[in-house]
Amino acid sequence: MRNQILAALLLTAAPAAALAQTVAPILTTPEAKDAWTYARPAEARVTHVDLDLDVDFADKVVRGTAILDVLAARGAKEIVLDTLDLDILSISDERGRKLAYTVGAKDAELGSPLTIRLGGAKKIRIAYKSQSGARALQWLTPEQTAGKRHPYLFSQGQSINNRSWIPTQDSPGIRQTWRAQITVPEGLTAVMSARADTPAGRKMGTRRAFTFTMAHPVPPYLIAIAVGDLTFKPIGPRTGVWSEAGMLDTATREFADVEKMIDAAQKLYGPYRWGRYDMLVLPPSFPYGGMENPNLTFLTPTIVTGDKSNTDVVAHELAHSWSGNLVTNATWADSWLNEGFTTYFENRIMESLYGKERAAISSELDFAGMLRDVKGAGGDTAPSTRLHGEPGDSAGQLDYMKGSTFLRTIEHTVGRAKWDVYLRGYFDRHAFQPQTSAGFLADLRKNLIRGDKALEAKLQLDRWVFQPGVPSNAVHVKSQTLRQIDSLLAAFNAGGPASAIEPRGWSTQQWKRFLDNLPRQQSAARLNELDAALGLTKSPNAYVQSAWFDLAIANRYDPIVPALEEYLTRVGRNLLVTPLYRGLKAQGDWGDPIARRIFAKARPGYHPVTVGAVTKILDAS
Template identity: 70%
Template sequence: MRILPALAAAIVIAAPAAAQTGKPAPILTTPEARDVWTHAEPEAARVTHVDLNLDVDFATKTLSGVATLDVLAAKGATEIVLDVDYLDIVSVTCPKGKPLPYKIGPRETEIGLGSALTVQFEGNKQILVRYKTKPGASALGWLPPELTAGKQKPYLFSQGQPINNRSWIPTQDSPGIRQTWSATLTVPDGFVAVMSGDRLDGDKGELVPHQKRKFRFKMDRPVPPYLIAFAVGDLAFKATGPRSGVWAEPSQLDAAAHEVADVEKMIDAAEALYGPYRWGRYDMLVLPPSFPYGGMENPTLTFLTPTIITGDRSNTDVVAHELAHSWSGNLVTNATWSDSWLNEGFTTYFENRIMEAVYGKERAAMYADLDWDGLVRDIKDAGGNDAPTTRLHGEPGATFGQLDYFKGSTFLRTIEAAVGRAKWDAYLRSYFDRHAFQPQTTAGFLADLRTNLIKGDKALEAKLELDRWAYQAGLPDNAVHVTSATLAAVDAKLAAFNAGGPASAVQPTGWATQQWLRFLNGLPRQQTPARLKELDETLGLSASNNAYVRSAWAELAIANRYEPALPSIEAFVKRVGRGLLIYPIYRDLMAQGDWGKPIAVRFYEGAKAGYHPNAAAGVAKIVGAND
């Protein structure tokens, strides 16, 4: 049975049942933990559990069904405030069907906060909210068959971070309000649903009437709501180890499994460093190219971009990064998006340690050295060492570029160098244990660091400059820069080419992605057409199967208005929707004024139908489109 447009979903809000949810996860009530990106008032009433029962309708690009939210209310509280966006609210009732008063506030569009849904629960412990998603919901990527690998069936995936899940789940969409959840997804027969929780019905789900298939999931460990994620498509599974495996479209499956085959080694390495993996399985989902990120650390099911599949496993740092989030981000989470570095900086540092344990010091040094390049570049592009957007803790979403990753990981590496690796590792392991399944703030981390590592050592306190790193702009003088011998060899070839040597002398056979990036990003931005033609034809840049190479080459070509590269660039931005790889291309085209702006708009108009709403909005902002 097709889901009719009039069919609505129901959400139930109930007091937590101890057998189901256990003890509710704590929230932080300190001033710095106040989240300005939510309408919720968790001190009065907060969500502790979400249960979803949703039908997926590809024809109307909507979700509808039934959901259950458990709420913990303070004494005397009479209302609960939820975050909603792009939802049609049909009714609000108690479980027995009695209507309950509710109101929907005005929609805030500048940041994407959506609206406040305020419900008077009148002493009821359960509330049913009937709703339906709208086409255009910011969390949902609805792909037509032609934008998938198989090109036979449509595809749907969600992307919740940072505050997009309010467009398909009416809940308190804040990272500091951790929630357990369960879900039932009903999809057309012939499709597979996967979610970021434990599977209850095996790989094929349960066949139900009207040519539909039902899949059930649960997550009994409290997570920030942005980590509730799902995908529906033509999917197959291949194990990569006793507790890991990869989902992908059938035509991609073998290549994906080959690329991520070292994941069990990574899990072992991560556990040896910082304690047990607490999420059961570690499976991965390789999505279509329109997925807007390199990876998303959804528990039990990391989402991965297919752009990491290059056949040489040189981009497995993305897998290590998302795995590391199982500790930093998923286990201990930034309470607000002002402190996103507590997720990303910690994870980038931890990722590097995993890479070192699995592949050796030099491979890890190569990644760290490139991160340093990114750190220096981002500080420069932000406006220099005094730019306020170079602070780790600041306005939510305001940290420039990838500084929450690069500056955050450099901060932790600097602490490691000051106190010694053994002492630092012991501290980090205990930190994850102390704060497991809890939110954290910068102030809270620094307090924990002073109590459990520095322990009143004034000389060490002065040496570390903790407040300088966390709250002030720029890069402190004590920052540790790890250098790579492998990249130094690339630098020598780069210097020879920049001095006028031939491209044929570069000889990049066997280069990993990181070596390519060091070379291409190190080339002077001004090149002659003849030199660009030599580079392209000798090194095969326009035809490269490596998405990172194609993006870096596009930036160089655009800087020189090298029109022979435009067909390749256009094909690339139509095929790939990963923001890291396409945003710089559009920005560089716009920076080229009258030459580049119409090209950027033309590329976007031809590509936007295949982008996730997040990526489409990001590009539209760059090119000035009114979408």
């Protein structure tokens, strides 16, 4: 790649041979400048983080040290890190000499720059502690866990939350290796997104220390931690599940196909480079469906429904081991390079395991979601419907859905065999490196299009990436299964009885197709009929409940309010709860008081990410 990479040869902190193996490049093209970091990596950048932290459940903080390896350009005098509400106690070099530093003004989203005078230091040691409200960390009391006996801690780093518990350069384009020693109360287990060097820990008085190593350079948002009353059960030679004991057997059965998923992924796009692929099933307050932390995917329990219909989430997080973890968006303006690629790759894994129709269901739902998000953003001219745009400004889930549709369109245009050869080569060429939209398109033109002007025009590459809306060549995959659901919808909407609908054996995707496409205006009698026939309020499927509550809220249907309150105080996954708060807010004098009352009760059990999202909804004018 020749797009002005800041190579190790320009820097002077270590021998070139060693850097070639361990230090990822920094992209220096204009579009690779990250607006969400204070760092100036072309001058001085972090290459490795060594953490030694104590987890304090009483004060809800982590405290200890971070030792950072620094690679500085010749003549660089200082390094700038990202922090968010960290208490910095002292900073010194590798010889113990104090280093001067300043903490800059705080921005509510980005935090504060920590500027450190290097004085020639190649390592800096920062003694610090987090604050109890650290944005990345959620602290659960024993009563908020399944076991009710021990507290629980977990993190969510993406996109720029880790600066609230780790002082480093918190940008996806500044990849870093890392090591950690985590000390926790005796009786608890610490797990992290890295190789576990001491899986059982080692006793240290009344506490226990666990150590971890990530030998590959990764974007810092992928450093993740969880501490709790955790147990482990293997699935296969490379895989297993961590969770509280009560969820372990159920989750292991649900994820039984994960070894096959890894095999399918490797056949498609090359070797799995991370060693183990374990999963941690978190409490229901986890704000996302899954998080692709290397070696240890974090998962919400809401995907465990007993029928494997939501294991596409597992396939998605596994696919991130290539798209996102291996080749990473250099800035959050190009997050589609992570999520669009991964959604496409997830679909290919699911097709390999479960057949074309299962993949077609997801493809069609993604296409419908893309059109819905474009419409909701204001139509085909809305800037937020671009793939490459302002960081964090993409409408809805367009990074996922428009991005995957773009790649599927390329596949259908050039042919699957040719596309797969290209994509496997792409992951190999850019392994453990950052990437931009411009860089991807340059690689595509060089290695796939190869000067074919007719193909270039047919693909509409720049239109897909840099322009709003949906290009005219978008491939729309159709599903026969969803056609059957659409027929049931048509019959019901024409006045047919709910009792004529037989949902036995429906997957989550079929339920969602039906519920999401019911007209938003329904009478109380019709809603009561639906609930009585289909058991929606008491559904064991969290996706079904969320979709049902959304419809009921739109019609101010009072009978669901007690169940809605129970749901919102139990589930903290953003995808499922924020639409409900948004719907309540939109219902003004009926819904707004309900939303505020429930949020006041539910807030202590939500992750800070969810608290922030709901607060933004309720505070909107």
